[in-house]
Amino acid sequence: MKIPAEPGPEDACYLGFDIGGTKCAVVLGCRMACKKAGEQDPPRVLGRYELSTQGVPASELIQQLISAARKLIASLPAGLRPRGAGVSCGSPLDSHRGLILSPPNLPGWDRVPIVMMLKQALNMPVWLLNDADAGALAEWKFGAGQGCSSMVFLTFGTGFGAGLILNSRLYSGIDDGAGEIGHIRISPTGPVGYGKAGSLEGFCSGGGIAQLARMRVLEKTQMGQTVSFCEAAGGPEYLTARIVGDAAVQGDPLAKAILAESGTYLGRGLAILVDLLNPERIIIGSIFARCQPWIWPSAAAVLQAESLERTFRRCRVYPAGLGEQIGDLAALAIAMEKEKECQAI
Structure with missing residues (x-):
């Protein structure tokens, strides 16, 4: 049977809100009611809007999200509405009360009642999860975590957090505090992440890698050496993880060394997770998936050296399987999973 191009009255549609530190997305997804769309097939994205987060007050941005959601709903055939909406956002938050609680990457988002605001505006069930938990759901249901019962998903993007699928x-x-591994201090000194120098997030996040690059570039400059990718960026203050990654692709030895250093600390974090949780798989997204050739060798060596042999042998580490779609599918996965939980009660 061919999957229909447009959703019909028996198809299940959902909204997803992916709220990040630099941008937000509103997506409309559909699970087609036909045999070829098995339970492990991801929903098909029917429409999407992307908005900038930076410099926009929370109340104003939420109104923009609501406006975009209404446009997506209006694009559906007559009589068809989303069954619910999922909101994926960085921690800390209170999923039970539907509150976003001042995430470090969202300044000004202090106790924002996002669930209540969206429920009232859109007249549908709304559920909230942190981005690591949402990513874990999406990878478990549709990506590299399919078929396993215990896995860890690591964000490795703007921040660094873990989503846990256990049994x-x-x-x-x-109270939504599990998986905050980015807050662990992994070194006495180092880049600052999660408000803590030397934290795992400091070494294994976009901002952390940028800080690490500035440190290493400064060392080279003090030795009288120039760094081509820094000059091309306009100076150390303009360095980003993407610039470092692009330079590594071009073979720059310092860029590759910076990513390998990040990998060393990632390996220490992975060893903690492997010995503590004994997962079947660890799945790592975003920057790791793009820079795996330079991050993974050092991470793998440290992981093997620092973890117990038995737990190490049982665990496999993979890049996220959903690629650049993970943010959209994670937000949709929240709505799909929470609706199923409600139906089971």
Whole structure:
């Protein structure tokens, strides 16, 4: 049977809101009601809007998100509405009360009642999860985590956090605090992440890699050496993880060394997770997926050296399988999973 091009009255549609530190997205996804769309097939994205987060007050941005969502709903055939909406956002948050609680990458988002605001505006069920938990759901259902019962998903993007699938269930902790591995201090000194110098997020995030690059470039400059990718960027203050990654692709030895250094600390974090949780798989997204050739060798060596042999042998590490779609599918996965939980009650 051919999957229909447009959703019909029996198809299940959902909205997803992916709220990040630099940009937000609103997506409309559909699970087609036909045999070829098996349970493990990701929803098809029917429409999408992307908005800038930076410099926009929370209240104003939420109104923009609502406006975009209404346009997507209006694009559906008559009589068809989304069954619910999922909101994916960085921690900390309170999923039970639907509050975003001042994430470090979203200044000004202090106790924002995002679930209530979207429910009232869109008249549908709305659920909130942190981005690591949402990414774990998406990779478990549709990506590199399919078929396993215990896995860890690591964000490795603007921030660094873990989403945990344990014994075939999402584990968020008593108040959404599980998986905050980015806050662990992995070195006495180093780049600042999650407000803490030398934290895992400091070494394994976009901002952290940029800080690390500035440190290493400064060392080279003090030795009288020039760094071509820094000059091309306009100076150390303009360096980003993407610039470092692009330079590594071009074979720049310092860029490759910076990513390898990030990998060393990633390996220490992975060893903690492997010995603590004994997962079947660890799946790493975003920057790791793009820069794996330079990050993974050092991470793998440290992981093997620092973890127990038995737990190390049982665990496999993969880049995220959903690629650049993971943010969209993670937000949609929240709505799909939470609706299923409600139906099971």
